[in-house]
Amino acid sequence: MSTMSDSDPIPTLGLVGSSRWPQKLHLGWLTCTAAMLAFGVLGGVVTAQSVGEGDVAAAAGFACLVLVFIGLSILGLGLGGFRSIGLSRRIVQSHDQTYGRGIEVPTGRYGALLLAAVLASGAAYGLTAAAVHFAGIAEALLPEGRDTGGGAALMALAGSVALVAAVLCIVCRPRTVLGIYPSGVHRRARQWRRQVFRRSDLFLAWDDVASILPDEMVVHTGWADVMHPMIKLATHEALPAEDRLQFDEEATATVMAKLFVAEPNTLLALLQFLKDNPDRRYVLERPDARELLRPPPLRERFRAARLAKSSGSGMGRPGGV
Template identity: 35%
Template sequence: MLAIAILFAVGSVTARNLPTADILASAALMAATFSIGPFRQGGMHSLALSRRVRACDGKYGPGVHVPASLAIPLPFVAFGLFGATLIPLHRGTGIALLLIALGLWRLVGSVSLSIHTTGVRRRARNWQSIGSREVFLTWDEIDSVRTDIDILPLRVGSRRDPLLRLTPKDRLARGGRLRYDTDDSLAIPTSYVAAEPNALFRAIHDLKTHPNRRHVLSAPAARELLRPNPLRERLSPGDPIESGHSGTIW
C-alpha cells in the first residue's frame, strides 16, 4: 500500500489538470493511511509518547487521560476525502463513497481511557450507542491486570488486537460493555487508544500492585508514566514485569 501511495503521489504532481491531481493526491493519502495497519499489527503502535496524552482532574480525582487513537479513524477520513474529490466528476459515486466512509467510521467507534488515583475509567462509543458509554473500576475493585490477544478471523488471514484486561473482583456489570468484554474482565483494546500498549500495561499493572506509587498521578508530569521505552529496547522480547526486561509483551 505504501508503494501505491507513492505512485499516486507522483501522479498527482505530474497531472496536467487540477481535478485529476486532487483525485490522485487523495488516493495517495488514502493508500498511505491504510498502510498504517500492517505496521500496527506488527507491533509498531507508537514511536513516542503522544502529545495528546495529558494530566487531568475531575470527579474521579487527578490522573492522566489517554485519548482515542487517531490511527483508527484516519483511513476513513482519507476514504471520505477521496469520495469528496470525485464529486465534481462523478457526483453519485463521490457521494456514495463519502457516505460509506462516514458509516464505517461510526461502525468502528472509539475508545479512550483515564487512569486516576482512585481507579481506571474507560469511555467508548460505537454504532450501538448515541453517546459515550463509561465504565469505572476503583483500584480495590480490580483483582488483576493481564494481557490478551483478540483474534478476529477475516476472509484472508486474521486480525490480531492486543487487549489489556482488568479482572474485577465481582461480576462485570452489563452496562457499557464492548464485544471484547466478558463477565469477569473489562477489556481495553490498546490499538484504539493513543498510548504504546506495553507502556500502558506497565503503568496500570504497577499502579495496581504498588498503591503507594499512585500519588504520582497527582503530579503535572503524570503523563510520563506512559512514555514507552526506546524503540531498540522494544524490539527485544521479554516481560518487563516478571523479569525486569524492558522489551515488549505483545
C-alpha cells in the same frame, strides 16, 4: 507511605524486551506503502500536465486521486510498524472531583479521520469522473474501456457509497477515555451499537480488580492477519449490565489497547505496576505523571522485536501489533 519529590525521576516501567506485543517491521505493508507513494507521484505528474493543458476538471479529479494514494501510504506506514512514535499530547493530567488527580488516555482519532479523508477523496474522484462524463467535458478520468454511460454511472455509485462510508467513519467512531487514578480506573465510553449510541461510565477500584490479563483479537484480512491488543481487567464481582461494552464479559472489563493513543505495552505495564504496587500509586498525582506512558524509542522496540523473533520468544501469533 513513602514520598517522592516532583524533581525525582519518574519510575521506569519494565524493559522493552519483555513486551507482550513486540512492535515489528512488516516489509509487506512497507512495500505497499512505497507503491502507493509511487502512484501518488505519478498522479501528481498527470495532474500538473492537466493543469498545463487547461483541463481543470481532469486536474481536479486526478488531484483527488493523489490524495487517496497519499492517505493510503500514511496508513501503510502505521501498519508497517511506524506508530506510537512518542508520547501523545492528548495524554493529559486530570483532576477529577470524585477520583482525584491522575492521567487521562483517550482513544485515537487520527486513524479514523485519515481513513475518512481517503474515502472522501476517492468519492470526490468518482463523482467528478461521472460529472465530467455526463457533462461532456472530458472522459480522461474514466478507465480505458469504461468511458461509457454505464461506466460513469458505476463511478457515481461508487463515489456515493465511499462518501457515506467516510461520514460513518467520523460519526460512528468509538470514543473512550481511560482515567487512571490512585483510587482506580475510570472508563467513559460512547459506542455505536445496533443503530444507537450507547454510553458507559464504569469505575473499577484497584481492590475490585482481581487480575490484569493481556489478550489479542486477530482480524483476518485475507492475505495477512492483524492482531489487536486487548487488556482485560478481571473483577471480583460482575460488572453492571448497563456499563458493559462490546468486548466486555460478565466480570471482565476489556480495554481495546490499540485504539488508544498510548502505546499498548506501556499502557499494560503501567496498569500492572499500579495493581502490584499500592504504595506507589501516588506517582499519578505528580505534574509529570503523563511521562509514565512515554514509550521506549522506536529503534529499541524494533530491535527488541527482532531479538524476540530470533530467540523464539515472540508471541508466535500471526500478523502483528
